[in-house]
Amino acid sequence: MIHAGLEGIVAADSKISLVDGKNGFLVYRGEWAKKIAKERSFEEAAYFLWNGTYPKAEELERFTTSLSEARTLTKAQKEIIDRLPANMDMMAVIRTLLSAKGSEEFSFPAKHDEGICLLGIVPTIIAYRYRSQNDLPFIEPDTSLSHVGNYLYMLNGERAENHHVQALTAYFILTMEHGLNASTFTARVIASTESDLASAVTGAIGAMKGPLHGGAPxxxxxxxxxxxxxxxxxxxxxxxxxxxxxxxxxxxxxxxxxxxxxxxxxxxxxxxxxxxxxxxxxxxxxxxxxxxxxxxxxxxxxxxxxxxxxxxxxxIDLPTELFTPTFTAARCAGWIAHVYEQNENNRIIRPSSVYSGSMPE
Incomplete structure (x- = not known):
């Protein structure tokens, strides 16, 4: 029996999330995602998704500091963005920059500092490209702001209102993970070949770019x-x-x-x-x-x-063309979590197909 699109096929045993459409449940590692969005910061939620436990005070400080330090674009990275075709869409820009980061420093199995490196830089890539395309000066990241608050600051050049940061943070948390969707499955397939984290996330971005998955509302x-x-x-x-x-x-x-x-x-x-x-x-x-x-x-x-x-x-006056890139900035945390999990007990993902062509005479 063929299951078109692999619908209904169980391809992984995951402790990361439960998506129960019948009952309307969304669970992250044993906790209601709704509760996490109401009570936790994006940084705490990402740490929890990757590690299965919430960070202690000193762990949260280290994680937050590392994530904020990872926001900075190097001169070479800015030059890459500047040289990309003007008509290249934002998702392709993110894909290109993260691919360029996949140097020899990224290896199998993926390390946590690699995840921080990718998660931290995506909002900066978006902000740099957006402001450049609109003839606006680039706003360097502010390490004193939260991950989401800094994203809005870099886009607009001023600190966002607290309730706007709160709303977007909740959105980031609630969309950072959603089971074995198309982009997450792509990331796990790539990781299953013992490829590196940057390659897996780059592939996931390619899947997210499609309008049937990451299309703007x-x-x-x-x-x-x-x-x-x-x-x-x-x-x-x-x-x-x-x-x-x-x-x-x-x-x-x-x-x-x-x-x-x-x-x-x-x-x-x-x-x-x-x-x-x-x-x-x-x-x-x-x-x-x-x-x-x-x-x-x-x-x-x-x-x-x-x-x-x-x-x-x-x-929050976010331009519509930035919706899918913003969705990507959030979902990146989930992709990374799945790559880490795939690395822990890896087996190459290779489904079969049924040949429906003709046979040679």
């Missing part, structure tokens, strides 16, 4: 923009439902009930009602869920993580 952004311009949430949503249009950002292929990531982001941003964008996002969500129950009572359709990703993206 432009449909959600368009929906929110249309509602904002019209001013009447229910009228716009009813018109779409009457026209048999899909409400972008509602429903999920994996989660047949509420998407736990969207639930967490909704709860975390529910205190930000003084922010116009977040207030509107919550009103749209509540109205859409009510109308979907009215129009499609036989289906459980709720906001998914893409909906709240778009809401957060709009609230």
């Amino acid at each position: 432009t449909g959600v952004i368009d929906l929110l923009q249309e509602i904002k311009q019209d001013g009447d949430v229910e009228k716009v949503l009813r018109r779409k439902l009457d026209n048999k249009e899909k409400l972008m950002g509602f429903g999920h292929r994996v989660y047949k009930t509420k998407d736990p990531r969207a639930v967490a982001l909704s709860e975390i941003t529910s205190t930000f009602y003084d922010d116009e964008e977040f207030a509107m996002a919550h009103e749209v969500e509540q109205t859409a869920v009510r109308l979907l129950q009215e129009y499609k009572p036989d289906r459980n359709l709720y906001a998914n993580v893409e909906y709240y990703a778009a809401a957060i993206l709009r609230a």
